[in-house]
Amino acid sequence: MYSIGQLSKNTGVKVTTIRYYEEIGVLTEPERTQGHQRRYDVAALERLRFVKHARDLGFTIQAIESLIQLQESPEKSCKEATDIANEQLLDVRRRIKQLRSLEKELARIVKGCSGEGTSQSCYVLAALADHELCEKDH
Amino acid sequence: MYSIGQLSKNTGVKVTTIRYYEEIGVLTEPERTQGHQRRYDVAALERLRFVKHARDLGFTIQAIESLIQLQESPEKSCKEATDIANEQLLDVRRRIKQLRSLEKELARIVKGCSGEGTSQSCYVLAALADHELCEKDH
DNA sequence: CTTGAACCTCTAGTTACTGAAGATATTACA
DNA sequence: TGTAATATCTTCAGTAACTAGAGGTTCAAG
Numbered sequence A, B: 001m002y003s004i005g006q007l008s009k010n011t012g013v014k015v016t017t018i019r020y021y022e023e024i025g026v027l028t029e030p031e032r033t034q035g036h037q038r039r040y041d042v043a044a045l046e047r048l049r050f051v052k053h054a055r056d057l058g059f060t061i062q063a064i065e066s067l068i069q070l071q072e073s074p075e076k077s078c079k080e081a082t083d084i085a086n087e088q089l090l091d092v093r094r095r096i097k098q099l100r101s102l103e104k105e106l107a108r109i110v111k112g113c114s115g116e117g118t119s120q121s122c123y124v125l126a127a128l129a130d131h132e133l134c135e136k137d138h
Numbered sequence C: 001c002t003t004g005a006a007c008c009t010c011t012a013g014t015t016a017c018t019g020a021a022g023a024t025a026t027t028a029c030a
Numbered sequence D: 001t002g003t004a005a006t007a008t009c010t011t012c013a014g015t016a017a018c019t020a021g022a023g024g025t026t027c028a029a030g
Helices: A004-011 A015-023 A042-056 A061-072 A079-111 A123-129 B004-011 B015-024 B042-056 B061-072 B079-111 B123-129
Strands: none
Touching: A004 A015, A004 A042, A015 A042, A042 A061, A042 B123, A061 A079, A061 B123, A079 A123, A079 B079, A079 B123, A123 B042, A123 B061, A123 B079, B004 B015, B004 B042, B015 B042, B042 B061, B061 B079, B079 B123
16 A cells, blocks of 8 residues: 555655545545545556556546546447547647747747847847738738 | 727737736736726737737747836847747747657557557557556656 | 617636645654 | 654645636717
């Protein structure tokens, strides 16, 4: 059995976050000692690892809840899990695309300014003030 | 003079968001009609455009506040603005890098699963449960 | 002068945590 | 066994950047 601190060290999830996960139902309520402290079994550890890994990959808590549901009904179709992962993948790709276009414009703005004058003549500020200075819409 | 709705249409910033910006001090308090409704001048419109553009580029409200400070003291060095923009650029690049590595792993996970079996044997779920199946740390 | 759209304030909710206060439990060591 | 240090407990509030709704008032057009 693990204390909440040991669980935390084992997974890299903060103690407060573990309690939060319990509160919102992502983790089930663990046993308690007589003094009311939480004690976790290996299943809880594995579940938390799952959650951590999925969070690291950018899944929302909601998506993770769906995935847990699936895990717990092994007869269900695998397609749902694949769909969720796919959706996440598409989302990541969308975000990359958007960030790339931001990067481009930011790089252009930064490049246009030597950083030497006063802010009155700063190209960075001018570019931010005036959308017309953008290469294209965003 | 613009009403808050006209300002909203002109900038693409929602009415509620405009009021929120005022509350947190990003926009200064505008004049009011006798009936207590907000009326904005052109300066306010331009300032909101600036904020919108910077937000679209991913600047935090805090960074935007610094930029506004700079705009309002034209004798200050332009370097500060360039620094903020540069920091933002670096941050965008960091995020892109991280998302790329997520994309890679997600693609691998999704690819490993046909979506046809039951969730019991689902590779997506297995990969999320077991960090060992990852190609590298993240 | 009426009517309907736009506006007002205030409160609460969103996501996914994080931190602090003040009290209690456990553990290690003497 | 006693005590001190560390860990844990609950509860509440705060973070970023909005968004939405209730219930009431004002404006502008016909």
